[in-house]
Amino acid sequence: MWVIPVLxxxxxxxxxxxxxxxxxxxLIPQSVSGDANAALQILYLISFAxxxxxxxxxxxxxxxVQLAMGVFSPRIVRQILQDRPSQSAIGLFAGTFAHSxxxxxxxxxxxxxxxxxxxxxxTAMVLVxxxxxxxxxxxxxxxxxxxxAALVGWVANDTMKTLNxxxxxxxPAPDLGSELVVAPKSGVMFAVDHRxxxxxxxxxxCRLELLWAVGDYIPTGSALFRIVGNPGGLSExxxxxxxxxxxxxxxxxxxxxxxxxxxxxxxxxxxxGPFEDPTxxxxxxxxxxxxxxxxxxxPLHSGHHDDDAGVLRLTMPTMLWEGYVRLGFDEVRLxxxxxxxxxxxxxxxxxxxxxxxxxxxxxxxxxxxxxxxxSARDVASSTADAKAAVVPDVSGIGSADDLVTAPHEERx
Numbered sequence: 001m002w003v004i005p006v007l008x009x010x011x012x013x014x015x016x017x018x019x020x021x022x023x024x025x026x027l028i029p030q031s032v033s034g035d036a037n038a039a040l041q042i043l044y045l046i047s048f049a050x051x052x053x054x055x056x057x058x059x060x061x062x063x064x065v066q067l068a069m070g071v072f073s074p075r076i077v078r079q080i081l082q083d084r085p086s087q088s089a090i091g092l093f094a095g096t097f098a099h100s101x102x103x104x105x106x107x108x109x110x111x112x113x114x115x116x117x118x119x120x121x122x123t124a125m126v127l128v129x130x131x132x133x134x135x136x137x138x139x140x141x142x143x144x145x146x147x148x149a150a151l152v153g154w155v156a157n158d159t160m161k162t163l164n165x166x167x168x169x170x171x172p173a174p175d176l177g178s179e180l181v182v183a184p185k186s187g188v189m190f191a192v193d194h195r196x197x198x199x200x201x202x203x204x205x206c207r208l209e210l211l212w213a214v215g216d217y218i219p220t221g222s223a224l225f226r227i228v229g230n231p232g233g234l235s236e237x238x239x240x241x242x243x244x245x246x247x248x249x250x251x252x253x254x255x256x257x258x259x260x261x262x263x264x265x266x267x268x269x270x271x272x273g274p275f276e277d278p279t280x281x282x283x284x285x286x287x288x289x290x291x292x293x294x295x296x297x298x299p300l301h302s303g304h305h306d307d308d309a310g311v312l313r314l315t316m317p318t319m320l321w322e323g324y325v326r327l328g329f330d331e332v333r334l335x336x337x338x339x340x341x342x343x344x345x346x347x348x349x350x351x352x353x354x355x356x357x358x359x360x361x362x363x364x365x366x367x368x369x370x371x372x373x374x375s376a377r378d379v380a381s382s383t384a385d386a387k388a389a390v391v392p393d394v395s396g397i398g399s400a401d402d403l404v405t406a407p408h409e410e411r412x
Contacts, residue, residue, distance in 0.1 A: 001081045001086075003087075006091075007091065008090075008092055008094060009091065009094050009098045011095050012094070012096060012102075012127075013099070013102060016098070016099045016100075016103045019123050020102075020117045020119075020120050023119035024117075025115035027119050028116075028118025028119050028122055030116055032122065033118035033122060036108065036109040036115065037109060037114075039118075039121050043101075043107070043121065044104065046096065046125075046127075047097055047101045047104070050094070050097035050100065050128070050131065051097050053131065054090060054097065057086070057090050057093060061090075064145060065077050065080055068146075072148075076154075079155055080145070083145065083154075085138065089134055089138045095127075096124070096128060096130075099123065100124045103117060103120035103121065103123075106120065147248065148248070149247040150247070173221075179226055179227045180224075181224050182221050182222065182224060183218045183219070183220060183223075184240060185245060187246050187247060188215065188216070188217050188249050189214055189215070189243055189244070190244055190245070190250045190252050190254060191250075191252040192214060192242065192253065192316065193242040193244075196238075197305070197313070198307050198313040200239055200242070201313035201314060203233065203234075204232070204233040204234035206227055206231055207313055207314070207315070208225050208226070208239065209226040210225055210243075211223055211224060211226060211317075215256060218245060224243065256323070256324065258291070259288060259327050259328050262284045262287050262291075262328075263284070263288065263327065263328065263332055265280065265281075266280070266285060266331075266332045266335070266336070267281075267335040269281045270335040273338070274335070274337065275338070275339055278336065278339040278396065281332065281335075281339070281341075281342050282341055282395065282396045284332075285332060285345050285349060288328045288332070289348075289353070291328070292325065292328050293352065293356060295321070295324055296353055296356060296357040297356065303316045321361050321364065322363075325364040325365060326364065329346065332346065333346060333368065333372055337372075337375035337379050338379045340385070340396070340397060341397050343376050344388075344393035344400065345393060347369075347372060347390045348393055350369050353365050354366070373390055376390050
């Protein structure tokens with residue numbers, strides 16, 4: 001990690017020596033650089049600020065290393081330390097510090113105004129403005145670097161480089177057939193321009209079948225589309241451009257991803273046991289319940305897209321109601337089956353969904369209810385605990401009918 005910062009420092013030293021040797025105090029007017037006292041103050045403040053900023057960036061790198069080691073793997077530190085943007089940011093701040101510090105030696109104060117190396121002062125100002133812009137950019141970069149996709153991507157990219165070095169021969173390409181369009185790069189499909197694909201298929205007189213759902217990870221060179229009909233007039237590059245592939249899932253067109261994140265929060269709060277943090281799990285279930293309640297009566301997309309004439313031009317996998325229910329409840333139910341707070345909240349959510357869902361969408365909810373009752377019976381130490389664990393309760397424990405006064409009762 002030290003090589004690039006040292007090169008920047010040497011560059012700052014060289015810049016100071018060159019600018020002070022070129023300018024003897026007459027090249028830049030003092031109306032721009034300031035008099036000797038002002039120049040000394042400017043260079044001093046820049047030096048102090050850059051020293052502080054370099055320490056801040058180094059602290060951020062240490063925090064990132066600690067988080068990555070604790071959350072992901074101790075073996076990922078090497079990839080973080082080899083991050084070129086971090087090295088360049090540290091180097092720029094340290095190089096600006098070196099330039100301004102060395103430039104102060106050429107400022108001479110006298111009774112008649114003194115000598116100011118104006119070119120060195122102006123260069124220091126330009127460098128500090130660059131540092132401010134770099135700081136704003138670096139804060140965004142370091143935040144992005146903490147994402148799972150970024151850390152996993154670093155390791156995967158380095159592994160692919162090693163693979164290509166050790167085994168340079170890619171081998172024979174698979175014969176996928178002329179009716180398939182392959183993915184030019186790997187990544188998660190997070191958005192699809194359905195209208196564009198329908199127009200392209202209509203012009204070519206064929207039908208496109210998208211083989212992956214939004215949110216799926218697509219390996220490089222795998223089949224992305226299947227062309228049904230004559231593919232002669234279809235531009236494969238235009239078809240591929242209509243699909244957005246990136247490093248991770250987003251919620252552009254992926255409702256399931258939002259539920260997935262809420263489920264992750266819930267099961268993470270129960271990772272060490274059902275009694276570690278069931279209240280956080282209940283808060284996540286609150287939101288899952290609300291989202292599924294909004295979905296349950298809406299007509300879901302079939303994944304079929306027609307042109308203006310009503311001809312089917314595009315098909316793609318889309319999640320069914322059963323998929324949303326299982327995504328929202330399966331893992332939370334399994335992780336929290338030993339916590340009465342979680343099971344009671346799940347029971348209320350399922351009962352409420354069954355009350356508002358259409359008849360054709362009740363089967364997945366009934367399955368969840370049966371599974372919840374079975375899990376509660378298996379974990380409970382007594383029959384009474386098993387019954388109490390599946391009483392509908394909006395707050396887990398605290399709002400059920402058996403724990404609060406009835407709102408219709410009159411005071412005596």
